[in-house]
Amino acid sequence: MSQLGHYPKYVNTEHFSDSELPANQHLSSLAARSLDLRAYVFNVPITKFRGITQRSGVLLQGEAGWAEVSPFWDYDDSYSARWLLGAIDHAVHGLPPAIRSEVPVNATIPAVDSQRAFAIASSAGASTAKVKVADQQPYDSPQNVAQDLARLEAVRDALGADAKIRIDVNARWESDTALKLIPLYDAAAGGLEYVEQPVETVADLAYVRKKIDVPIAADESIRRAEDPYLVKKMEAADVVVLKNQPLGGVRATLDLAAELDMPVVVSSALESSVGLRAGLALAAALPDLPFACGLATTSLLHEDVTSKPLVPIHGVIELRDVEPDLIEENSARVPADLRAQWEARLSRMWEILRSQGLLAAGGLTWG
The missing domain is CATH 3.20.20.120 (Enolase-like C-terminal domain)
Known part of the structure; x- marks a missing residue:
């Protein structure tokens, strides 16, 4: 079975407003449009957790706002691709409405x-x-x-x-x-x-x-x-x-x-x-x-x-919005080798999603 093949078929529509598409239609719409997202690598020190002392990832900026894709480094590209798909959905379509504050x-x-x-x-x-x-x-x-x-x-x-x-x-x-x-x-x-x-x-x-x-x-x-x-x-x-x-x-x-x-x-x-x-x-x-x-x-x-x-x-x-006002400053300090690793990794993940018909043309502009 494909690593991405488990998405549920049923959608409980009470989670979505009248103006929203169900989840599977949101994902389908990504394959039908050219995407242009801005991407920033980040890297922050953390208390030792899962054996790591640095947490890195990528923030995406799209028409609906900001999203994060940050699979751990011990996850392969196929498994990590679903992390990217969700982040693109958030950056393009935004987040669903809340029923609690x-x-x-x-x-x-x-x-x-x-x-x-x-x-x-x-x-x-x-x-x-x-x-x-x-x-x-x-x-x-x-x-x-x-x-x-x-x-x-x-x-x-x-x-x-x-x-x-x-x-x-x-x-x-x-x-x-x-x-x-x-x-x-x-x-x-x-x-x-x-x-x-x-x-x-x-x-x-x-x-x-x-x-x-x-x-x-x-x-x-x-x-x-x-x-x-x-x-x-x-x-x-x-x-x-x-x-x-x-x-x-x-x-x-x-x-x-x-x-x-x-x-x-x-x-x-x-x-x-x-x-x-x-x-x-x-x-x-x-x-x-x-x-x-x-x-x-x-x-x-x-x-x-x-x-x-x-x-x-x-x-x-x-529940409130988050403005990543420190991302450019943080991204400027990311070591060049780590930046290159993330850029190459997301390129591979994007290609996996494109080959499965989940993304169309387009790509990332790196900040």
């Missing part, structure tokens, strides 16, 4: 020591926290598990007994490890809201869910799967975590959420405030939003492309 968010706690975890949680202003675990191999060693447990206990101490804590394993456990460790982590947190992607395969996810009382959330099993509906078919999760960039943009993700018909948590891909604005648009357009969303990640950025970043206040982020 603010979005509740969780604090994100990286795999740091317990003292640092306590400090981050204490200053976050949120009553929900997502805690990264299983960051060091071997993931089930007594030392690494003890560090995870201490981090969870510190977050619980910082937020109080009424807080909600979830963990993100990033599919790093085997099934037997998950069955052994989830009860320990649940106890350390004083009760987990859910465990995000404890194991890699959907079959293993379904197996763990049947054996464990703690709710299970699927992330990679949705956004990196050839069949994102398999999670529902196999009853492998209680919650789905959706990120708009990997799923082809806000409209395509709304379409997918409607078909899955499961509780949704919207999360970021560690974007700049421009990228986060699209994630907020997704969360603000969903008919139901039962959980705090993982969109308060600008705290991990040491810089941003705007002087007015999207930051939470009292656990919510207000």
Whole structure:
């Protein structure tokens, strides 16, 4: 199956105003027009996350505004092409209308020591926290598990007994490890809201869910799967975590959420405030939003492309436009080799989309 072949066919039209086309028609319209977008490479230092200390990507400026495309470097061009397609949709057509003016968010706690975890949680202003675990191999060693447990206990101490804590394993456990460790982590947190992607395969996810009382959330099993509906078919999760960039943009993700018909948590891909604005648009357009969303990640950025970043206040982020007034200054500082890598990468991604009939002529003018 094509990496881009999973876009949902059904569109829940309540997500769109009368003046808007359904998501699949938006994408079809891109193939029927010549596009001329301005592109700027950005690069910002971040708190170490996913093993990286710099976050780079590209901002696109189109007739409807700004958009971000920033697939991580370990993703191949075929998978990354859907990130570009969604960004082009946003830059050309804008974002869908919202049904709420603010979005509740969780604090994100990286795999740091317990003292640092306590400090981050204490200053976050949120009553929900997502805690990264299983960051060091071997993931089930007594030392690494003890560090995870201490981090969870510190977050619980910082937020109080009424807080909600979830963990993100990033599919790093085997099934037997998950069955052994989830009860320990649940106890350390004083009760987990859910465990995000404890194991890699959907079959293993379904197996763990049947054996464990703690709710299970699927992330990679949705956004990196050839069949994102398999999670529902196999009853492998209680919650789905959706990120708009990997799923082809806000409209395509709304379409997918409607078909899955499961509780949704919207999360970021560690974007700049421009990228986060699209994630907020997704969360603000969903008919139901039962959980705090993982969109308060600008705290991990040491810089941003705007002087007015999207930051939470009292656990919510207000829905507002973002003007990347610092992008030209930031882009001018990007190393020449990194700029060249992004220009070549987006050229390859564009060609993949063009060869599949999803984009027509046109291209990017680099700023």
